Amino acid sequence: MESREVYLAGTRLFVASVVARLCAAGLFIGVLGAAFTWGKHSALFDLANSPHGAAKAELGYLFGPALILILLPLARRREPHVAYTSRYRARLAAAALLWVIGLALLLNHLIGLDSEYTLQAGAYVATALITLGLLATLAMWPARRQPTGEFDRRGSVAEGG
Numbered sequence: 219m220e221s222r223e224v225y226l227a228g229t230r231l232f233v234a235s236v237v238a239r240l241c242a243a244g245l246f247i248g249v250l251g252a253a254f255t256w257g258k259h260s261a262l263f264d265l266a267n268s269p270h271g272a273a274k275a276e277l278g279y280l281f282g283p284a285l286i287l288i289l290l291p292l293a294r295r296r297e298p299h300v301a302y303t304s305r306y307r308a309r310l311a312a313a314a315l316l317w318v319i320g321l322a323l324l325l326n327h328l329i330g331l332d333s334e335y336t337l338q339a340g341a342y343v344a345t346a347l348i349t350l351g352l353l354a355t356l357a358m359w360p361a362r363r364q365p366t367g368e369f370d371r372r373g374s375v376a377e378g379g
Contacts, residue, residue, distance in 0.1 A: 224300035224369040225360050227293040231301065234357035235293035238313070241351030242290065245320075246283040248344055253277045265328060265344070266335040273331055275324075275344065282320045289313040290355065300369050310358055317352035324348065 225231070251263040252274035259272055266273040289309045293301045324344055328337070 226365040227299040238354035242286040264338040265341040268335045
């Protein structure tokens with residue numbers, strides 16, 4: 219029977235995995251919402267408003283949250299919680315980099331707005347989701363002596379190193 223090496227995911231790793239995925243999904247929904255309300259004012263999906271129109275996240279920003287959702291390592295929902303060790307750290311580093319790039323792009327966009335714009339809920343929600351997603355992704359980093367094991371196809375885990 220084939221088995222794979224896994225991290226035994228404690229509560230911290232499992233909760234961080236769920237929070238990071240929810241943040242990425244929320245951003246994905248936010249960008250879609252901005253696209254669907256493009257010609258209208260919608261405080262939840264607008265980054266800022268002015269008498270001349272609304273500043274919204276463009277549809278191209280969908281790639282960031284989608285890539286983060288793909289890259290984030292999964293912690294299995296069923297007991298025992300495990301996460302595959304294969305490329306785990308590389309995937310986390312790539313996802314964290316995407317969060318940082320997203321935050322930099324958002325802040326750059328908001329700083330570049332004229333003084334006639336007033337920030338809307340979308341700016342605060344997006345900033346909070348990106349920040350929380352980044353923190354959750356960093357919290358998923360395995361501890362120095364993260365316990366590992368072997369996970370077989372039947373779902374049992376034999377503890378190892």
